[in-house]
Amino acid sequence: MQPHALLIGYFYARCIAGEGELFNIAIDPTYQGQGWGSVLLEAMIKHLGEAGAECIWLEVRESNAAAQALYQKHGFKLVNRRKHYYACTNGRREDAWVMQKKWGED
Structure with a gap:
């Protein structure tokens, strides 16, 4: 049997x-909610x-509470907002949260 790799993120x-x-x-989406986002984010930080x-x-949509929680868990802090940054499918616009992580501020 040949080894194989699976790209999940x-x-x-x-x-x-x-x-x-x-x-x-x-x-x-099949692997969301299983901790893989944290694993990948930690690898990116490293x-x-x-x-x-x-x-x-980084920037994240104001409505993306799951991503905001993940980033905050890993030491990112909200430092600014960009008003009406993202276009929405309903024709409206959504703010972006600008977040930053500095080493030593965890």
Whole structure:
């Protein structure tokens, strides 16, 4: 039998001049709610720290309470809001939460 790999999630991030930025993180819906988001977020934090990031920035929809809770659990703090940043399917707009994690502030 051949070993196989299963992709259940990914993150897309970068580190420039000591600042990390998370652009996207996703877990296959079949595997959500099982702790994989935390595992992947921890890996991303570690990876950016090793790349020299002194802090990490991200944006999240105001309505995405599950993601906000995950980020807060891992030391991210709300530092700003971007009014009407996201377009919604109903034609309205939704605020973005700008969150930041600095090492040593957990």
